[in-house]
Amino acid sequence: MTETKLHQNQTSLFYKDLLFAWTSRILKARYQQSVLGGFWAILQPLATVLIFTTVFSFFLKVDTGDIPYIVFSYTAMVPWILFSSSINDMVESIVQNMNLVSKIYFPREILVVSALLARVVDFFIAYIILIILMIIFKIQIQLVVWLFLPVIILVELAFALGIGLIASALNAFYRDIRHLFVLLLQLWLYATPIIYPVSFVPEKWQFLYQLNPMVGIIEAYRSVMLHSSLPGTSFLVSALIAVIVLIIGYLFFKKVEVQFADII
């Protein structure tokens, strides 16, 4: 029989400080020796959006209603980059810190959650630019609807974390997973209405398309930020899937984490 009992002091709550310390370590290390520092959090989505804006406003016209294309795509690009870059970071989080994992005990999910939180900081910095863009393009701002924004962010984070927990654990066993996810996220970008509106997808494919939880999440960002309306039913489906994925991810991670130190 195998049994290991943890002392009460060393429960997850006790490691709250570690979570913050590790998150700030990631952030400090990321921007320490760069001249522009946190400004990169803005530059990356902005540059990507400018490229797409050039393509879709001048060469291939995309109809985005009364919302200028740049605002339309930036609103979605920032949450998308939160999703994709946090997953890429989370996938690597266990393997990169193997020297700690194999020597010191602490809840391993801290490494994964910190990787996610560090990207959330980038997300908020980048979203400030959105507000500036909205003011420039005179888009109506309804602050009351914005109160819904935290819910959307939480759903997106839950979904990303669920995937991150599964992927980081698998990556500890099979290093192929990180390459797989780089590829997967590239395809996923095009399967999500970031650079085009949902209406571009033919009617007969809509049902299949909506099964992608990111569709509901991205559309929810747009309706709250740009159309001053509450998210549609597809967001509820996304939220449900997100919670299920998070639960499965956590259970899976906890089940295999005991093996991490043995497989180096």
Place this chain on the structure above:
Amino acid sequence: MLPTIEVQNVSKKYRIGKAPLSLRSLVNFRNQKNQYHWAVKEVDFSLYPGQALGIIGPNGAGKTTILKLLSKVTFPSSGKINMNGRFSALIELGAGFHPELTGRENIFLNGTILGMRKQEIQTRFDEIVDFAGIGKFLDTPVKRYSSGMYARLGFSVAAHIDPDILLVDEVLAVGDMAFQKKCYDRMVDLIKKGTTLIFVSHNMRAIQKVCSECIVMYRGNPAFQGPTADATAEYSNILREAATTYNDIGENISDGIGQRIMTHAAVINNVELLRENQQTAYTFESGESVSVRFRVDFHEEAPHPIFACMIRTPDGQKVYDYTTEWAQISTPNFEANSSRLIEFKLKLNLAPGTYQLGVNMAYHDLSKYYDRIDRALDFVMTSNTGSRGITDLQAVFNILPNPTE
């Protein structure tokens, strides 16, 4: 009173062979037969507050696995571990240090990894900095630290946790003597305050400084358990027993303990270390004259072979290497189906510690080995002359009058 640590019949096995690091090995899993290696077998002990246990043994004996099991980095394959109290493990100095971050930032980072609350670190911050002696460099990135400063800071954080249970690996080998002494003193202090300490080392002297009780590990098994004073003698007994069983195995051995390469044209048997009184021994006084003796059975003719013996530290560092080739000794032609005793006389000017003796016999043109045993046996050196390191240069200390007076 409840024991702070209860280890009941704990064993741990590892799978030998390549870990499945790519999908390809997953696909081929049917072709792989899993072989297991018992890193630790049936370890059993209980410790109460204020007790200190030393775990000693040569490399690969399972010492580090025990520490990993206690610190819950890995889990036992069978058995039960109960820890009642807050524990801290000093297994790697400066765990989680980031080179770009300053000393101050890394203290908080390292402290929280080891299980301290942020406010606890704040209250002890000055003590930690003071103990490490890095005051001036507190706001310098640790990548600019010397390795000594780095290690001092790492130990200092860990030593200020005030745990109920402290696990210490051989991390104290770093740093200068003054700092090492400070570390030992700190450990003794903690024990007096009621901390339960487990100290792992292959250095008996270090263990004697802090532990009254000791477990001697050999090949995953607890070979001796009892007072540290008795453990020294037992340790050399165990090394002797291990050496005899090792010689009995004979065939090609590659078990991680020592590697043997042989051709069967000539075979080395019964490697022994003898005192001047012709008694086999495994513990020697520094400066003692000894004979390394072994029997060679020649199954085929061996023209002018080269004989060699070498001594290594447990870390694998070569202390001494001697061959008849370098000494320009020409050996005779040995006939097939004969046996000879080979002897090297050595003066063991070695500092206290554990050493490994290896012997081998090579073809006259050095094209290959007849037989080579890298770790024929282990022996222990003791000394009262105050030498440390790996050699004993037998210093004689004098204070001479000033020649100008």
